[in-house]
Amino acid sequence: MNDSSLVKPHTRQRVLEAVKSLGYIPNKTAQVFKTGRSRILGLVISTQHISELVYNAGFQARFKALTVKTHNEGYNILIISSTDANCDSYFEVIKNQVADGFIILSPSANESLTSLLEEAGIPYVFNMKYSTNPEDIYYVSSDDIEGGYMAAKYLLDLNHTDIRFIVGVVKGSLMPFNVDRLNGFKRALNEYSIEFKEEMIVGIPGQMEESYNLIHQLFQSHWPTALMISNETTTVAALNYFHDHGIRVPQDVSLIGFGPSEFFRNLRPNLTNVSYDITWSSDKLVDLLLQRIEGKMVTPEWPKKPELIIRDSTMRNFRP
């Protein structure tokens, strides 16, 4: 049944016939037990993350890319949702799953989780760098510093100086990739000798309603000439707010989004955006995990630079 080359075609034929007539189905569980390989990869996500799925185009794109790649490699994905954002609880959940390895989409991974996984000998990868320890190499990051830089530089070139950078905030602190984007933003300001002010950064929770309200508050108190928005849901909320209040994009305010280009192309107006190659990074992530699991060779690569897609939501600033 397992295509062994030691079996005569005739014998195989007879076996297969018996299988068919008896309706025999091999016990997959016993196979997994015996071989120690389930060909399942665990995808660890917080339940909160799943709840924000609608309109979170970045997650959708990553989910799709991971599923397709995993399928092509002969694996399946097990969705492992953890209610608790506490990272130690992640380990409890992870070790209780049947999987050959784990992809951890964690906004808040930490070093104790890493060491627990390492000690237990469980193969894992993270979708972003979360620690400063140079020995932590099991992640595929994107070049977020460059992303923040290129968006800001483009706006500065268009004569915008009154910019607001809207970033998602989880439990009062910035996600690591947002810290990077922010640093890129600051670097661009610095190059153009524009002083960075704290008020340029606007922290916003990722949900639609709250985003809408906070955009409202922002524009009540001060109307910037340009906006960079670090997550898709808030970008949609902002567009809706502008639509509802007759604020024209880009005439009254320029707007740059971050995320999958396809998503922004289907908005109106078409949005200028910083686009990351999520398919690429997802593929690399799975390759990295399979390397740990099956010793598959992987050529290490630098994070791919994001791309600035210029469309219809940005224009030159003429305000003083």
Add this chain to the structure above:
Amino acid sequence: MNDSSLVKPHTRQRVLEAVKSLGYIPNKTAQVFKTGRSRILGLVISTQHISELVYNAGFQARFKALTVKTHNEGYNILIISSTDANCDSYFEVIKNQVADGFIILSPSANESLTSLLEEAGIPYVFNMKYSTNPEDIYYVSSDDIEGGYMAAKYLLDLNHTDIRFIVGVVKGSLMPFNVDRLNGFKRALNEYSIEFKEEMIVGIPGQMEESYNLIHQLFQSHWPTALMISNETTTVAALNYFHDHGIRVPQDVSLIGFGPSEFFRNLRPNLTNVSYDITWSSDKLVDLLLQRIEGKMVTPEWPKKPELIIRDSTMRNFRP
């Protein structure tokens, strides 16, 4: 370790200490093998379906609802993607997975798949009715006839008679739920003594680009006063087309969507839509499957009626 009530607290304490000091982790695979229960539910999806994930709000909502419900019941979801649309291949994929049961999101299930699963004793449920055999009871449907009816009736009450019903077409044929919606549509026409014409039905593939182009063709040849659109992607494509060509909603054309209310609330204009309770039906679906797996009692219920959410994309027709 398994919280047996037969063990003295003191002994348990000692065991737990040993576990900790040795770093012992139970072999989940062996547990699954021995007990025959993995607490995994397989979610069977075609790869094409996954590819259309972005903007497919109905799928996102169902995925989220299923994941949350499953998690609450102490199970995890295994994503099983099948490349082939051929249903016999589904069985091959399904029987090769470690799972206690399967949720099949198939647009094209058939009766041979059912009988294969039945014979093999594999617990399964479908997310929609796909056959006319009254013995096939393992599905949770929604009341799509009513959905089509209430949308059409609402438009007819608003004096619209020149209506187009845009429905997704897969491989040249309508999905079963679209057949139902269409029948509801016809029933409403009949009640108002409006003659049904074939041209009222416009078949469209679900993707964004094609939808956009077909909407364009439709409006080039004939401009109806109202549109009912059976899938979300096409709805977004239509809104984008109207935006790009200065067609006002609802002044120039009324529009009714089908799908999760939340999705349509975040569009501009806010869309009148027929809303199904996907959380409810997903919960019921998981309950039904768990009933088959663990003999859990389930009270059978009628499909829940959809709700017509009236918002800003529909108005009275004044054209003759």
Add this chain to the structure above:
DNA sequence: CTGTTAGCGCGTTCAT
């Protein structure tokens, strides 16, 4: 309450 043991269904090895 605690310690011992059979056996789940495979893949693998070894003898024929």
Add this chain to the structure above:
DNA sequence: ATGAACGCGCTAACAG
């Protein structure tokens, strides 16, 4: 080229 036997790590049943 084929058949027989072993054992993976755990749970459950049973003896003590």
